[in-house]
Amino acid sequence: MTETGDRSAHITVLMTAEEIAARNTVLAAEIVAEMGRAPLIIPVLKGSFIFAADLLRALHDAGAAPDMDFISLSSYGAGTRSLGEVKIVRDTEVPIKGRDVLLVDDILESGRTLAFAKDLMMARGAKSVRTCVLLHKKDKQAVDITPDFTGFDCPDRFVIGYGMDVAHAYRQLPFVGYLEE
Template identity: 40%
Template sequence: MPQRPYVIDQMISAKSIAARVEELASEIAADFAGTDKLVVVGLLRGSFVFIADLVRELDLPVEVDFLEASSYDNAMESSREVRILKDLRGQIEGRDVLIVEDIVDTGYTLSHVLHLLQSRGPGKLRTIALLDKPTRRETPIRADWTGFEIPDEFVVGYGIDFAQRNRNLPYIGKVRFTPEGDHLAPEA
């Protein structure tokens, strides 16, 4: 399927993201103080850049695991049907766990994953999302920590993609579709 031409308008700079990740790591370390090892669970694929930066800032012993859940495929809208494509490798029963999500939109993915992991008997279970779009919420869920609250815009960058593109941008940008034939390069 051919893609419509688009440009990317920067919303949140790489510098702002780095500063916020540092603040969040400090808050998380205080909340999990005394844990023998925190299991940080990244929701693939969108959280991979965020989780890498976050765990480097955490002053705690950590173990990293990943879970891949999908409700988007290559679409811009959630299908509201959450599928687990890759499960955790390790056990979390009795262990402290932090779920790392890139963006909470409708809330279906985070809600599904939270219930799934709660059923496995973790010790303390918390959630963090880099981005939150509260105006899109369809389920009553909110992450324990949020990096940035954003308006209802389709965003890319810092691990978040559009049809597997733009994950490598160091900032968060808003996708703006252009008229056919207008071939502007993405704006930094």
């Protein structure tokens, strides 16, 4: 399926809004079964904000009542390639010590951002830290980290939509796709 955006580029859809919603329901059930009803959910912003919101609603539907905080990390800047260095842009506010933490991220590509966040939560005394990613690019990893929960395997494309962007554009799309020049 192809859609024309307002930026004169064609977008090929990889995962539809319906496919993502169905997968979020399954992920929520898996998370509740493994982590219980009250994990501390920490989305890694900005890219994961739509996924995290939908996953939180799916967790509610699955009987969970999680707590939530946010962390904003950056390794891209305004470009399309990871800079290799992870910076904390906005830190969490709630205490981490003794909590079962679920880090939620949009995409596991190099693995640097998620590994950084996981190490940070463990250093802060989390009881456990698990990871949930919407997309996993297995062939692009530079760091050895395996997500505990994965929405979809992702082809080697720079993806947009469902919170993910290119130079701050296309986050609002209800699906995941890629630009065709």
